[in-house]
Amino acid sequence: MSNKETYKLQIGPTHPAFKEPVRFEFEVDGEHVLHADIDMGYTHRGIEHVSKERNFIQIIYLLERICGICSTSHPMAYCLAVENAAEIEVPARAKYIRTIVGELERLHSHLLWAGVAAHEVGFDTLFYTTWDIREKVMDCLEVISGNRVNYAMLTIGGVRRDIIGEVAEAVNKTVEYYSDLYSQLEDIMLNDMSLRLRTENVGILTYDEALKLCAVGPTARASGLAKDVRADYAVNAYPDIPWLKAITPNDVGKKPVGDIYDRIVVRVLEIKQSVDIIRFCMENMPGGEIVAEPKAVKVINQLKKVKAHGIGRYEGPRGEVSHYDILDNNECPVGVKVKAPTYSNIISWVPMFRGAEIADIPIIMSSIDPCIACSDRASFVEGEGKKTVSFGELRKLSMEKMNKIRRGL
Amino acid sequence: MLSTVSRIMQQFFGRRSTNVFPVKYAPESVIDALAGGDIHPPISMPEGYRGKLSYDFDKCIGCGMCLKVCPAKALEDYPIMDTEKNRPSKRIVFYRGKCTYCEECVKVCPVGAIKLNPDFMMANYEKYGDDQIEGIEKRREFEVKEGQ
Amino acid sequence: MNELTVFLIMVISTLIGGIYLGLLGRGIDRKIAAKFQSRIGPPIRQGFWDLKKLMLKQTIVPENSITWVFKGAPLVALVTSAMLLVYIMVPYLLYLTGYESPMFAHMGDFILVIYLLMIPAIALVAGGFSAGSPLSTIGSQREMVVLMATELPLAVTVIAFAVKMSVLAPSMPSFSIFTAASNPVWNGMGPAGILGVILLASAFLFIIPAETGKIPFDQAEAETEIAEGLLAEYSGKYLAFFQLAEALKSLGVVALVVVLFFPQGVSTIMGGQMIAGGINITVPCEIMFFLLKVSVVYSVSISFIRVSMARLKISQVSKFFIYSVSAVSITGFILIMIDPRIMAM
């Protein structure tokens, strides 16, 4: 054929490979992808706007629900931002507990990602295995916080629960479990033939592209860009850890290519790093208070008197979570700006899809560990038909409905 | 490759990780069928598990602190007349369907009238059904008394 | 007994038993895979329930499909799969029961088996193309590629068998399954030849999942890539037909491997008739032993391979079959050919 006929392949918003709604439009020639286009915004919930109507304590739990997996990262960044603006000093012990919870979350997120990625390439056994292994850290988090997914551990100026006694023992046991299991896990994830066949030299993001497109997290590190908020920017207990550094494929003596295999390498090594950090924190945890001001209402009143800007950054499991909060002598912030790691990485998808095959689409898509819900968070909802219903109207409607039901009681 | 196979074999001969849904919560028809067989007890919840919310109507002093901190606005101010002192007394109604289990109201309550139980089975067909609203029965009793 | 009566009894019992065992096999396969994956898995009867449910469900035919192809393809697939099973099983059953008749000597031609293996796949492809959805079109293209890639090793194996049979039993038709069943391929062979047969068998270890569309060769359906691909538009009873066809075909392919590579029955191994309490129980024993062999091959080549690998890309599949598997089977073929005992004859 002299003139090549291409056709458009729509994938999404709902597709078995996608855990969340996002729409891709691919220009496809046979099995080869020529061009990719991304359309988002299917899960808008208006969190940034809603935040402006809540007080500082309420926002923590609202932000926790931006994403189920990063349910410590978002409140962490938010608390850091507010503490930065109001210049609240966090007690030393709280810093360590924050670090431990954050690292447990990273452990759980990376294992979850490994399972999802394995499922995308049709390796269901690995999916079940990693999720089975992940149960242990979920149980540990349940013991610490009382819930498997939404930990509600953080508050402005510290943490809400201490890690002592039985809880500390549970954490130590989890650390032991993972250090025992690590070598087997590493062997499976890095040396399995069929997995390597699917991931090597697929979805390449070069160093320059990662730098220019502001990629974050394991995606950037797999391209050799040593960008890790934990190592770059002082938060929590991370400055205390002398050996902490951003992990790149160089650490296993491999030249970074920026393909999916490198992203697996980075994540697998980070599992080990997380375990080591938790062990370090458990051994070196100082005593003392866990929160600067335990009374929530007092905190709200204290923050009412602040007029400042605050930036909070934290390395979530998927990359840099960054919040920018504007406080203006009010019970509620005037502005809350949220950036989830996926938001920075969306644009990195475009070069990754270059030259890919259709079979590579799901694994490339999941290789940045996307969290669409994190990125979509603006402010209105699509109503029935073509009418657009604003958040306020929608709420009014639902309030009416609720009142109607209540009257019927 | 070898480690994958060894892990798979380990799983084949090892104990399976999944569990049958605890029979305690299954519909009655299923319980009857399984009564003679293998009944799995529910997995125990750790201490401090944040589950179903319960509210002690009599302990509540109506300070309204919980209203201030609840992120989901799952609590509603429901003032009722205190007949003994003849003045409106604030009592709270909780919509369990809206609750996010953050435990903030428990921490903030000065008299310990709110608790989170380890009960996690809360699925329901009705969003605002009677059993989804905590504190409504007392409120009803009160209304009936008032009516008389 | 009349030859025709025997033949009809065998065909009908094969069909009924095949449908039952095929669906049961699906259930067992899922249970074993679940065990490998450390979970409970669906009940073994799930295959029957699925089929029943699908038969009761509404059947939707897409608006822009070519209706008669779309509706006809599942039926063609089902009928040819059933034929394949009958075509493999009847000669073997005849061999097991020891019923000899000149009429059946030519039964079960390898070449026809290859064609019959192809037709359900082609029906799937036709159904996928006719559905008029881009995802099923991609699925159909992939199925074609897998189909073509597996042809060469399959053909090589069959020719190797024919050559071997012509040497082992010059008086019998070389391409017949009956011949292959009555003269196990391992007989009359030196070490080189045995190695050759082992190579052919290991090539078949990968041909079975490719023929039945299981991971790592389920590109045509690839749930996470193209959303069940060529089955994407099928629903209700047509999907049920495809499922049944697939169950029958899996059983047929596995039975083919058993017949070709492990045809030895109980009586051959024990060296005589099996008699218990004065009743000759050879035939039931033979059938039980055959089912045992089938389930072993089934669980190794379908269940185990499917849980221990990731799905390959379509380009890798074609390379894998055209280079690696073909090379293995051709080496096997050459080894059989240069085996001194064959050379001598």
Place this chain on the structure above:
Amino acid sequence: MLHPEEIVNKLKEYIGDGLLEWEVRTRFDGVTNIREQKHLYIKLNRGAFHRSVAFLYKISPLHISCPMASIESEEAIELIYPFMIYSGHGDQTEQPLIVSYDIPKSDLRTVSVTDIIPGIIIMERETQEMLGIEVENLPDERRIFTPDNMEEGFLPLRDKVSGISEE
């Protein structure tokens, strides 16, 4: 590695009056090994923004950390770009560099910096659709988070325009 004051001085030399205000704030973190983290807040003239970003990018590649925050007042919208400088080196070198400038409401326009930092495109598209600020030279002007059939002039993050009542 330049000190925040040095960055400001260099920038002042380059753009002169374009630099309106600047401030360095320090925060500390860590327990046994206390690190100081300097945050540099710069307020620019709208016209000087593009040139300044190009100049800063030459010092070290900028990383855009968070989408543009905004403060709305009676006659202007202040856009805040939280950049990070010296990122990707490891060893606690990263410095926040928060650049802001006012856009008068009578003339809601700004210039895209995608030619310098390609990764900022999604954030600029979001700013355009959410705040109604027209971004010039944007390579891709389609909506990203809001649907294409959304009514004109509905700006979700601008309360006073969208008419979303504060309860």
